[in-house]
Amino acid sequence: MSFLAGEYDVLIIGAGHSGCEAALAAARLGCRTLIATINLENIALMPCNPAVGGPAKGHLVREIDALGGEMGKNIDKAYLQIRLLNTGKGPAVHALRAQADKKLYQAEMRRVLEQQESLTLRQTSIDEILVEDGRVAGVRNKSGLIFKTKAVIITTGTYLEGRIIIGDVHYSGGPNGQLAARGLSESLRRLGIELGRFKTGTPPRVDRQTVDFDKTIIQPGDAEPKFFSFSTAAAAVEQLPCWLTYTNEATHRIIRSNLHRAPLYTGEIKGVGPRYCPSIEDKVVRFAEKPSHQIFLEPEGRNLDEMYVSGLATSLPEDVQVEMLRTIPGLEKAEMLRPGYAIEYDYVIPTQLKPSLEMKRIRGLFAAGQVNGTSGYEEAAGQGIMAGINAARYVQGKEPFILDRSDAYIGVLIDDLVTKGTNEPYRLMTARAEYRLMLRQDNADARLTEKGYQIGLVTEPDYQRFLRKQAAIAAELQRLAETTLSPGEKVQAVLEKYGSAPFNTGITLLSLLRRPEIDYAAVQEITAAAGLTGSPMYDVGEEVAVRVKYAGYIDKQTVQIEKYRRMENKLLPEDIDYATMRGLSSEAKQKLEKIRPISVGQATRISGVSPADISVLLIQLEQRRHGKPA
Numbered sequence: 001m002s003f004l005a006g007e008y009d010v011l012i013i014g015a016g017h018s019g020c021e022a023a024l025a026a027a028r029l030g031c032r033t034l035i036a037t038i039n040l041e042n043i044a045l046m047p048c049n050p051a052v053g054g055p056a057k058g059h060l061v062r063e064i065d066a067l068g069g070e071m072g073k074n075i076d077k078a079y080l081q082i083r084l085l086n087t088g089k090g091p092a093v094h095a096l097r098a099q100a101d102k103k104l105y106q107a108e109m110r111r112v113l114e115q116q117e118s119l120t121l122r123q124t125s126i127d128e129i130l131v132e133d134g135r136v137a138g139v140r141n142k143s144g145l146i147f148k149t150k151a152v153i154i155t156t157g158t159y160l161e162g163r164i165i166i167g168d169v170h171y172s173g174g175p176n177g178q179l180a181a182r183g184l185s186e187s188l189r190r191l192g193i194e195l196g197r198f199k200t201g202t203p204p205r206v207d208r209q210t211v212d213f214d215k216t217i218i219q220p221g222d223a224e225p226k227f228f229s230f231s232t233a234a235a236a237v238e239q240l241p242c243w244l245t246y247t248n249e250a251t252h253r254i255i256r257s258n259l260h261r262a263p264l265y266t267g268e269i270k271g272v273g274p275r276y277c278p279s280i281e282d283k284v285v286r287f288a289e290k291p292s293h294q295i296f297l298e299p300e301g302r303n304l305d306e307m308y309v310s311g312l313a314t315s316l317p318e319d320v321q322v323e324m325l326r327t328i329p330g331l332e333k334a335e336m337l338r339p340g341y342a343i344e345y346d347y348v349i350p351t352q353l354k355p356s357l358e359m360k361r362i363r364g365l366f367a368a369g370q371v372n373g374t375s376g377y378e379e380a381a382g383q384g385i386m387a388g389i390n391a392a393r394y395v396q397g398k399e400p401f402i403l404d405r406s407d408a409y410i411g412v413l414i415d416d417l418v419t420k421g422t423n424e425p426y427r428l429m430t431a432r433a434e435y436r437l438m439l440r441q442d443n444a445d446a447r448l449t450e451k452g453y454q455i456g457l458v459t460e461p462d463y464q465r466f467l468r469k470q471a472a473i474a475a476e477l478q479r480l481a482e483t484t485l486s487p488g489e490k491v492q493a494v495l496e497k498y499g500s501a502p503f504n505t506g507i508t509l510l511s512l513l514r515r516p517e518i519d520y521a522a523v524q525e526i527t528a529a530a531g532l533t534g535s536p537m538y539d540v541g542e543e544v545a546v547r548v549k550y551a552g553y554i555d556k557q558t559v560q561i562e563k564y565r566r567m568e569n570k571l572l573p574e575d576i577d578y579a580t581m582r583g584l585s586s587e588a589k590q591k592l593e594k595i596r597p598i599s600v601g602q603a604t605r606i607s608g609v610s611p612a613d614i615s616v617l618l619i620q621l622e623q624r625r626h627g628k629p630a
């Protein structure tokens with residue numbers, strides 16, 4: 001007789017970046033929640049780069065924060081350096097990136113989990129999902145204990161049948177010397193869930209004390225850093241730099257002469273790796289014409305001597321790794337603290353999921369994170385918060401909460417996964433979004449906080465702060481539109497300073513801000529020069545400036561979004577029998593049966609479903625609406 005170890009509403013398998021967000025969301029929405037993980041010491045572990053954010057990833061973190069999630073707040077408490085990237089480009093691709101103090105990040109996240117009401121932490125390895133009548137009923141751990149629950153969220157990352165590969169050495173294991181999760185994959189397969197095999201890799205770590213920084217180029221953080229969370233007012237710390245160096249011909253020669261020992265080329269590695277995070281051996285082979293590749297030395301912690309050698313991910317034998325490290329300027333005498341390695345792991349084919357991240361074939365079973373075929377802490381956390389919200393809503397009998405491609409990068413990410421699937425670890429990029437001018441990192445709150453508040457996840461203080469900011473933006477836009485300046489000497493002098501043409505008749509501040517050479521700071525200077533009051537509201541300046549300067553593009557994209565939403569709102573009934581639907585191509589029948597899209601809009605994004613098939617669908621829907629037989 002198995003021992004019943006507890007009863008919960010929602011049970012999360014895994015305390016990585018997706019598991020933490022999922023657990024906090026479910027508990028904050030009032031569910032009795034258990035988060036089970038192989039090792040409590042490794043909550044929110046960053047097994048790869050000690051960084052959060054970057055293009056598209058920074059947008060995700062802001063969206064998670066705007067919805068009431070934790071990652072943004074957590075990195076603002078544990079950053080070593082913050083930079084705003086792509087400032088030379090348009091606002092759609094401006095992206096925050098922070099170097100993280102890995103240990104502090106984990107400690108802060110663990111503290112938040114431990115202090116969260118209705119949330120219980122448990123160190124245990126889950127081996128089996130228990131299902132009754134097509135619905136989740138519980139899980140069994142490695143010792144045979146039963147945990148009853150109404151919903152389960154699988155967030156097992158890179159651990160399912162994890163296999164570590166370094167040269168010709170390979171063994172069962174998870175990241176950073178941890179145990180792999182063995183057994184759960186079998187249970188999922190028995191439930192009819194299809195799994196695939198992916199691979200990812202990480203670079204060696206070196207001892208800071210043995211690096212000659214004089215031979216590298218310092219990369220400091222921003223003097224006045226911005227923060228990820230909309231609730232972070234100030235979090236100034238002494239920032240630590242990163243350091244830039246390069247591989248060279250000597251490095252590449254060592255790699256080329258050892259490709260016969262590289263598991264990537266000997267066939268030892270079977271899993272598919274991330275195209276956008278290639279190993280160094282892959283870069284040397286694929287970009288043979290390049291004489292050098294950038295290497296960033298990134299600190300892993302304020303009180304750690306470990307440095308991450310970004311750009312040198314590898315699974316070459318350890319002796320080769322040491323040799324190649326020693327050819328890189330600054331690392332001639334470097335001591336390798338940890339070797340780079342590759343890890344292969346099982347993942348869930350994501351087209352088996354609904355847009356709510358619930359499995360199509362088992363009610364109450366959800367999946368989020370790297371186990372869905374993505375790569376990246378931020379991609380994982382974005383899925384985690386959505387799975388947590390939807391598991392809670394499932395338990396509470398509420399409609400799923402879905403974000404579409406015009407709402408958020410989270411919507412783009414999940415829609416890509418469940419509608420198109422992925423043949424390699426999926427990494428989010430701004431280019432994947434159709435409406436990226438609307439999905440900026442600076443307006444994530446304007447897009448999502450109201451939704452997060454309506455579903456009960458955004459706290460009252462955060463909501464009130466948001467309302468005050470929106471009111472400030474509206475007031476500032478009104479002030480700019482209603483303030484007309486006359487051509488005074490001091491004002492003209494400021495315009496001249498910014499290389500902007502003088503004006504002869506009255507002009508509004510808004511019109512001035514539309515000028516490309518005039519930014520928000522200049523408008524504040526002009527206001528002062530005109531002897532006008534009107535307190536500068538720098539914390540809304542970015543948003544105000546973007547709304548004014550990109551008004552035309554924003555209007556155009558708003559029209560496109562309305563057109564997109566019309567197709568998204570054409571919902572497809574769950575009981576449609578595509579196999580017998582006349583007029584559809586056989587490929588479309590097969591694909592529509594497999595994906596079972598929730599809307600005509602989603603159907604248009606399934607590869608193999610043609611515009612002709614969509615017309616058939618639309619006619620069928622119309623006939624159904626008029627009660628005519630299909």
Ligand SMILES: Cc1cc2nc3c(=O)[nH]c(=O)nc-3n(C[C@H](O)[C@H](O)[C@H](O)COP(=O)(O)OP(=O)(O)OC[C@H]3O[C@@H](n4cnc5c(N)ncnc54)[C@H](O)[C@@H]3O)c2cc1C
Binds near residue numbers: 341
């Ligand atoms: C070697 C390596 C290199 C990487 N390189 C990159 C990169 O270059 N770029 C990038 O963006 N991302 C990279 N990543 C990926 C990044 O680490 C992940 O995307 C991210 O950690 C995924 O978060 P997650 O929550 O899905 O899973 P994870 O962070 O992997 O967490 C999974 C959690 O599940 C727990 N768990 C697993 N199975 C069980 C079980 N049966 N029972 C109980 N608990 C269980 C584990 O203990 C862990 O807490 C790399 C990861 C690794 C390991």
